[in-house]
Amino acid sequence: MISEGKKRIxxxxxxxxxxxxxxxxxxCVRQNFFPGSEKTFLKxxxxxxxxxxxxxxxxxxxxxxxxHSDIVPFETAMTVIARQFALMTEAxxxxxxxxxxxxxxxxxxxxxxxxxxxxxxxKIRMHLKxxxxxxxxxxxxxxxxxxxxxxxxxxxxxxxxxxxxxxxTGKPLKAVEHIGxxxxxxxxxxxxxxxxxxxxxxxxxxxxxxxxxxxxxxxxCCGFGFxxxxxxxxxxxxxxxxxxxxxxxxxxKPDLILxxxxxxxxxxxxxxxxxxxxxxxxYGENDHGIPVLTYEELSGLILGYDPWDLGLQVHQVAxxxxxxxxxxxxxxxxxxxxxxxKDLGKPNMPSILKFY
Amino acid sequence: MGKxxxxxxxxxxxxxxxxxxxxxxxxxxxxxxxDQLGGHLRKWDRLFPTRRKSDEVFEYLSNGLNDKVTIxxxxxxxxxxxxxxxxxxxxxDGESLKxxxxxxxxxxxxxxxxxxxxxxxxxxxNVITSADLxxxxxxxxxxxxxxxxxPRRVGFVHCVGSRDEKAGHLYxxxxxxxxxxxxxxxxxxxxxxxEIFCFYMDLRMFDRYFExxxxxxxxxxxxxxxxxxxxxxxxxxxxxILVKVEDTLTGRPLxxxxxxxxxxxxxxxxxxxxxxxDMLGLLPGSDGFLTPVDEHFRTNETxxxxxxxAGTVKGPATIENTITDxxxxxxxxxxxxxx
Numbered sequence: 001m002i003s004e005g006k007k008r009i010x011x012x013x014x015x016x017x018x019x020x021x022x023x024x025x026x027x028c029v030r031q032n033f034f035p036g037s038e039k040t041f042l043k044x045x046x047x048x049x050x051x052x053x054x055x056x057x058x059x060x061x062x063x064x065x066x067x068h069s070d071i072v073p074f075e076t077a078m079t080v081i082a083r084q085f086a087l088m089t090e091a092x093x094x095x096x097x098x099x100x101x102x103x104x105x106x107x108x109x110x111x112x113x114x115x116x117x118x119x120x121x122x123k124i125r126m127h128l129k130x131x132x133x134x135x136x137x138x139x140x141x142x143x144x145x146x147x148x149x150x151x152x153x154x155x156x157x158x159x160x161x162x163x164x165x166x167x168x169t170g171k172p173l174k175a176v177e178h179i180g181x182x183x184x185x186x187x188x189x190x191x192x193x194x195x196x197x198x199x200x201x202x203x204x205x206x207x208x209x210x211x212x213x214x215x216x217x218x219x220x221c222c223g224f225g226f227x228x229x230x231x232x233x234x235x236x237x238x239x240x241x242x243x244x245x246x247x248x249x250x251x252x253k254p255d256l257i258l259x260x261x262x263x264x265x266x267x268x269x270x271x272x273x274x275x276x277x278x279x280x281x282x283y284g285e286n287d288h289g290i291p292v293l294t295y296e297e298l299s300g301l302i303l304g305y306d307p308w309d310l311g312l313q314v315h316q317v318a319x320x321x322x323x324x325x326x327x328x329x330x331x332x333x334x335x336x337x338x339x340x341x342k343d344l345g346k347p348n349m350p351s352i353l354k355f356y
Numbered sequence: 357m358g359k360x361x362x363x364x365x366x367x368x369x370x371x372x373x374x375x376x377x378x379x380x381x382x383x384x385x386x387x388x389x390x391d392q393l394g395g396h397l398r399k400w401d402r403l404f405p406t407r408r409k410s411d412e413v414f415e416y417l418s419n420g421l422n423d424k425v426t427i428x429x430x431x432x433x434x435x436x437x438x439x440x441x442x443x444x445x446x447x448x449d450g451e452s453l454k455x456x457x458x459x460x461x462x463x464x465x466x467x468x469x470x471x472x473x474x475x476x477x478x479x480x481x482n483v484i485t486s487a488d489l490x491x492x493x494x495x496x497x498x499x500x501x502x503x504x505x506x507p508r509r510v511g512f513v514h515c516v517g518s519r520d521e522k523a524g525h526l527y528x529x530x531x532x533x534x535x536x537x538x539x540x541x542x543x544x545x546x547x548x549x550x551e552i553f554c555f556y557m558d559l560r561m562f563d564r565y566f567e568x569x570x571x572x573x574x575x576x577x578x579x580x581x582x583x584x585x586x587x588x589x590x591x592x593x594x595x596x597i598l599v600k601v602e603d604t605l606t607g608r609p610l611x612x613x614x615x616x617x618x619x620x621x622x623x624x625x626x627x628x629x630x631x632x633x634d635m636l637g638l639l640p641g642s643d644g645f646l647t648p649v650d651e652h653f654r655t656n657e658t659x660x661x662x663x664x665x666a667g668t669v670k671g672p673a674t675i676e677n678t679i680t681d682x683x684x685x686x687x688x689x690x691x692x693x694x695x
Contacts, residue, residue, distance in 0.1 A: 001479065001480065001481065001591055001595075002478060002479050002480070002481065004478075005470065005477075005478035005479035006479055008470070008478070009470075009473060009479075194473065195473075196473035196474050196588075197473065197479070214590075214591065215590075215593075216590040216591065216592050216598040217590070218590065219474075219588060219590070251593050252593065
């Protein structure tokens with residue numbers, strides 16, 4: 001691998017990311033999948049970095065899941081997104097940041113479409129006005145939330161209490177990074193580092209002391225692929241995609257998988273359990289899986305947040321081996337306690353995959 | 357004083373045109389940006405379809421340059437001006453060269469294979485270009501991987517940067533198909549145990565004996581041709597290359613590992629051509645190459661009186677066609693000078 005070649009490409013794909021004052025739109029599914037992630041993002045941005053991030057409870061789905069499943073027409077999607085822009089405009093913001101990769105991809109697609117077909121923009125303005133009486137400005141800057149963590153990765157490092165270093169060996173932890181397909185595969189110039197060698201997550205891992213693994217199936221889909229999972233009959237294809245990636249990354253012995261999409265961590269995490277039950281195969285050390293984190297969860301660990309406040313207890317693959325390598329302080333007895341210290345109940349133990 | 361011609365570009369077309377014009381008694385100044393004549397020819401070992409050594413062609417072209425040809429190497433052009441009758445080529449050091457006619461033979465550049473990011477040139481150790489492979493042939497070296505091992509399997513990717521809307525080049529570069537076949541045979545000759553796979557869209561074996569070479573590759577050497585464009589290549593832990601391609605004849609996706617992947621880079625208009633075209637007010641065609649005033653009858657003339665074109669400055673061409681075109685340009689220029 002010639003690292004200079006990658007650096008050349010990374011330099012060609014640098015995007016403008018606004019410095020402050022963001023209108024934040026959440027994902028439809030992330031609060032169910034990994035409930036601490038969005039909360040942690042807001043905590044880091046507002047309290048650690050002192051940034052102005054505003055969210056409006058009236059915002060809705062962007063329709064991305066329906067759009068990519070062929071059940072929501074593009075004009076409907078554009079009008080719903082125009083409404084989010086109206087909420088942003090009414091709140092006095094110009095920079096929009098999305099939590100979801102699919103939203104980011106769809107917002108980018110809508111803006112690009114309007115750029116090339118201004119008559120369509122006028123039509124959507126009319127639709128929104130007729131339906132809601134609202135008007136909107138186009139955002140000056142569109143970013144994905146991982147872009148912001150990437151942009152401020154040095155500030156986070158400066159405040160860090162943990163590093164991606166194995167406390168026992170002193171060596172960098174090895175991380176697999178996986179960007180969601182909708183981050184930059186459709187519009188390479190909209191993602192940090194482009195589509196083929198994306199840098200957004202690598203930048204975080206390297207800044208925080210880790211080492212990134214490039215493996216043969218790096219570019220392959222995580223397995224979600226929308227209709228691969230949403231259509232029940234296709235789910236074998238979904239798990240086969242994930243398995244292909246695990247088999248490909250396994251020889252490099254990764255310590256963690258880092259993701260920036262709502263779906264990818266879900267499928268990497270849950271399918272490791274499913275594969276262990278189906279085939280008796282695990283991909284981590286000593287019957288563990290490979291821990292899968294969102295970039296917000298990893299940022300939180302770097303900043304020394306309690307892993308149970310980050311929601312790491314809802315992961316199907318146990319994160320404790322990673323916490324121990326990093327040297328994160330945690331109380332195992334509090335893993336299944338709520339914020340009010342009420343017992344949340346323990347999940348059933350898997351047959352093969354080691355869990356705590 | 358006799359009339360003179362300035363030729364910009366000392367590759368095949370420039371050398372042959374200079375030789376022919378000089379043979380007809382005109383003074384020629386042959387300007388070349390690098391420190392030697394011959395252009396891309398000097399980087400190639402053997403030529404398709406005859407497998408003639410490229411040095412023989414260079415020797416032939418060099419022998420044609422008589423004392424009426426003034427060769428100027430390491431030249432950088434700052435400006436070109438024209439009055440009613442003369443061209444003035446102003447060099448970077450301020451020197452002004454005057455002529456009655458001007459011939460552009462600034463050729464082509466190879467497509468930068470790194471722009472096809474998904475193929476990993478410049479990133480994966482064992483992804484090389486056809487030009488890199490030719491350099492290995494020229495050095496008479498064994499073909500080896502970055503790990504200094506003889507490759508067991510070699511893949512060739514056709515149409516890299518050609519016939520590719522994403523790369524911005526819809527045109528065919530003409531010579532890459534046959535170059536790939538020639539190079540595949542040459543690897544088999546040197547290292548017969550190597551398995552070779554060529555990934556192609558369709559093979560454009562348009563010229564005489566090209567088809568013969570293609571048959572020889574299959575029948576004599578067992579080189580395998582898989583119709584399908586690569587979607588991506590990745591690096592395995594042992595630095596071999598995993599390629600993904602759809603075999604469009606069987607309609608199935610195919611994944612295979614090769615030890616060395618050769619990208620057959622296409623032609624793009626040379627950066628110098630673009631600069632000179634700007635100076636001279638020439639408008640390129642939709643493919644970026646320069647266009648003569650008439651594609652059938654006045655194939656070397658331009659809209660600018662006294663300004664001529666020859667060779668691959670007008671688009672991809674074989675060496676044979678380039679030499680023929682240079683001779684045609686020489687005749688047109690002589691006719692123009694004798695008006």
